[in-house]
Amino acid sequence: MAIEGGCLCGAVRYQISGKPVATAVCHCKNCQKQSGTAFSIVFSVKAKELSVDGALSTFEDVGSSGAPVLRKFCGKCGSPILSEIAALSHLRFIKAGTLDDTSWLKPQIHIWCDSAQSWVERDPALPQFPREPTG
Ligand SMILES: [Zn+2]
Structure with missing residues (x-):
């Protein structure tokens, strides 16, 4: 299964070789701000299994630990593409709405539920963390 996606205008494309x-x-509030909507759906991949074509712009955000979170987006159309988190530098967190094919997506957890918008219904069968997951 080849996983591919990209930004709205097509200037940024990515391919993922692994699962x-x-x-x-x-x-979280920052994902709401960056996405301009209610939440981010993100999936993580190994950094070495991700290749990106095209130029990403970077906003250096700060996570709850005080460490930088690099939020990368297409500078032409503004689509958020991925985040890099210092404590999890071997992973990349990709905004799943940028996938060409989202049919396989299945959220496994909800995080930062303390700041979830009140109208959002969350699947009670999934683990829900008030902030970031620990451990
Ligand atoms: Zn673009």
């Missing part, structure tokens, strides 16, 4: 590690819904 996604995990899929999460993030309700």
Whole structure:
């Protein structure tokens, strides 16, 4: 299964050679701001299994630990593409809405539920973390 995606205008494209590690819904305020909507759905992949064509712009955000979170997006059309988290530098967190084919997506956890928008219904069968997951 080849996983591919890209930004809205097509200037940025990516390919993933391996399998996604995990899929999460993030309700943090910063994801709401960056996406302009209610939450981010992100999946993680091994950094070495991701290749990106095209130029990504970077906004250096700060995570709850105080460490940088690099939020990377297409500078032409603004689509958020991926984030790099210092404590998990071997992974990349890809905004799943940029996938060409989203049919396989299945969220496994909800994180930062403390800041979830009140109308969002979350599957009670999934683990829900008030902030970031620990351990
Ligand atoms: Zn673009």
